[in-house]
Amino acid sequence: MxxxxxxxxxxxxxxxxxxxxxxxxxxxxxxxxxxxxxxxxxxxxxxxxxxxxxxxxxxxxxxxxxxxxxxxxxxxxxxxxxxxxxxxxxxxxxxxxxxxxxxxxxxxxxxxxxxxxxxxxxxxxxxxxxxxxxxxxxxxxxxxxxxxxxxxxxxxxxxxxxxxxxxxxxxxxxxxxxxxxxxxxxAGDGRAYLLATAEKGVGGVRLTARGEAGHASRPQPDDAVVRLAGAVARIGTHRFPVVRTPALQRFLDVFGAAADVTFDDDELDAQLEQLGFVGKLATASARNTAAPTVLRAGSKSNVIPGCAEATVDVRALPDGEADLLAELRRLAGDGVDVEPLASMAPIxxxxxxxxxxxxxxxxxxxxxxxxxxxxxxxxxxxxxxxxxxxxxxxxxxxxxxxxxxxxxxxxxxxxxxxxxxxxxxxxxxxxxxxxxx
Structure with missing residues (x-):
């Protein structure tokens, strides 16, 4: 040929x-x-x-x-x-x-x-x-x-x-x-050609917890490591709500019509999983995300450190940065500072x-x-x-x-x-x- x-x-x-x-x-x-x-x-x-x-x-x-x-x-x-x-x-x-x-x-x-x-x-x-x-x-x-x-x-x-x-x-x-x-x-014999019309932002936040340093034989009620660990656990397990951006809505309309499926926000992850690998891509684009990636605290096993830090990777939807930061501060709780790091804004x-x-x-x-x-x-x-x-x-x-x-x-x-x-x-x-x- x-x-x-x-x-x-x-x-x-x-x-x-x-x-x-x-x-x-x-x-x-x-x-x-x-x-x-x-x-x-x-x-x-x-x-x-x-x-x-x-x-x-x-x-x-x-x-x-x-x-x-x-x-x-x-x-x-x-x-x-x-x-x-x-x-x-x-x-x-x-x-x-x-x-x-x-x-x-x-x-x-x-x-x-x-x-x-x-x-x-x-x-x-x-x-x-x-x-x-x-x-x-x-x-x-x-x-x-x-x-x-x-x-x-x-x-x-x-x-x-x-x-x-x-x-x-x-x-x-x-x-x-x-x-x-x-x-x-x-569904059927058709093919969808995906067109990226938007991108999530890419950035991070630093979580910092401070407490009283001391000997590990005398646990402190305001242990920085414990406070930070709680914040990281809450953020890491949190599922942000689905946001139907124009791009996501069009995606759901086309794939839903082809498969005769009505997508529901409460069941969206499970429904998208039925689409195979393209569903995983859509799942990642349906909501803000925050993933703890780096932890830093202490240098010796018998010393309670006075400060503990974590870095969290954050991916914000268009116009979603303020809501994401506010939710992270709520999840971090009292006594944990949330500091935005350098980021590239969503488009x-x-x-x-x-x-x-x-x-x-x-x-x-x-x-x-x-x-x-x-x-x-x-x-x-x-x-x-x-x-x-x-x-x-x-x-x-x-x-x-x-x-x-x-x-x-x-x-x-x-x-x-x-x-x-x-x-x-x-x-x-x-x-x-x-x-x-």
Whole structure:
């Protein structure tokens, strides 16, 4: 079976990028120059077809690349299409296939970054070249951004560009990137393609309890460890109420209609579990969450410490930060201070509009059984940085996969892989979206 140049190049570029070990260890001394080498690779491929680029390297090795293709409508706002070039570390002992070998076996492409997210980097590189070769002019300006450091919060990638080079994104109103676009089964023979229209915030709080220090042979009534342990237990076992954000409501409407189910807030977790792996994703996006992760108290077994601390990871829904903090203070109780730590605020974008219409039309053209379904991502992407420029972020990397293939479960996993046919589908569908959005 022959494939178009677009599809062939998409697979080739994804494989080449996987072979560039751009591992983000989050430790400057061990990161190396992988991100810069990946950005230079993209730059060379774009220059081959006459696309001008801007390479930015705020510190050695942490390179990003931005290119703009002019649209036909000068009054239309630009669209940012972005992918990060860094990947998380690997433990090679956990892999059967070499994590940076880009091996194809039984129709699957294996390698770190196969879904997170060198797949989309390779696809949008191929689409940009396709537009240039064919002379196709998109309706609106397209800003292609290939970014460093997403896996450590975007400090030297999207965050740095937004703070220091906002001119590169002048006139943009929307952005498309991870995490979404992959198909999941609907009841019957249909497929839902999840579109992330919102993201939870990412942050934390520090709990601090203080009491009278002393010898452990004389327990204190105001023991800081005991007080903190009670607060941690209450927070860790608390279930926050379901909040039907616009994204969650649309998700429940579509999946409920397909399965002839009416979702009830009191039974929602159990009902969503019946949907399989996609239900677990929806469960995590249905409410604020708080998870105790770090405990610190004392240094010697026979000394009652005067102070005990805990760190709690918190994930707030859009407009839910104040309610979450208030509930944590209530749960912590008297004598435990609750201090918010640095965080990235939740974001949300409209669940309808011309861009979503273009995405829906492109999916319909490539998969007549496909339905685009908004959802709320319980994690974080570089879209949070672009939101600071007033850019609405969406997560949509189109991938039609077999019904049992959990794309979300591939993120950061050993033996990370993606079906090769899905990459070809991704290239065709993304080209349709960007030509018409």
């Amino acid at each position: 022959s494939h178009s140049i677009l599809e062939t190049e998409a697979v080739e570029f994804v494989r080449d990028l996987i072979r560039i070990e751009s591992v983000n260890t989050a430790v400057a001394e061990t990161i190396g120059d992988g991100e810069t080498r990946a950005a230079r690779y993209v730059q060379e491929r774009l220059h081959e077809v006459g696309i001008s680029t801007e390479f930015v390297e705020p510190v050695p090795g942490r390179g990003s690349l931005v290119a703009r293709i002019a649209g036909t409508d000068p009054d239309a706002a630009a669209l940012v299409v972005h992918a990060h070039l860094d990947v998380v570390p690997v433990d090679s002992a956990e892999w059967v296939h070499p994590p940076f070998g880009a091996v194809i076996e039984d129709g699957l492409l294996y390698g770190r970054g196969a879904v997170d997210m060198k797949n989309f980097a390779g696809v949008i590189l191929a689409v940009a070249r396709h537009l240039a070769r064919s002379g196709t002019r998109p309706r609106r300006d397209l800003i292609f951004a290939f970014l460093a450091d997403e896996e450590s919060g975007g400090v030297w990638g999207a965050g740095w560009l937004v703070d220091n080079r906002p001119d590169l994104f002048h006139g943009a109103s929307e952005a498309v990137s991870e995490v979404g676009g992959f198909s999941v089964p609907l 949300s974008a409209p669940i309808e509009g011309p861009l979503i219409a273009a995405i829906t039309a492109a999916i319909g053209a490539e998969d007549d059984g496909g339905v685009v379904v908004p959802y709320l991502l319980p994690a974080s992407t570089d879209n949070k940085h672009f939101a600071r420029l007033g850019i609405h972020g969406y997560g949509f990397v189109p991938l039609r996969v077999p019904d049992g293939f959990d794309v979300y479960g591939q993120f950061h996993s050993a033996e990370e892989c993606v079906p090769v046919d899905s990459l070809r589908f991704s290239a065709r569908t993304t080209a349709r979206i960007l030509a018409t959005a």
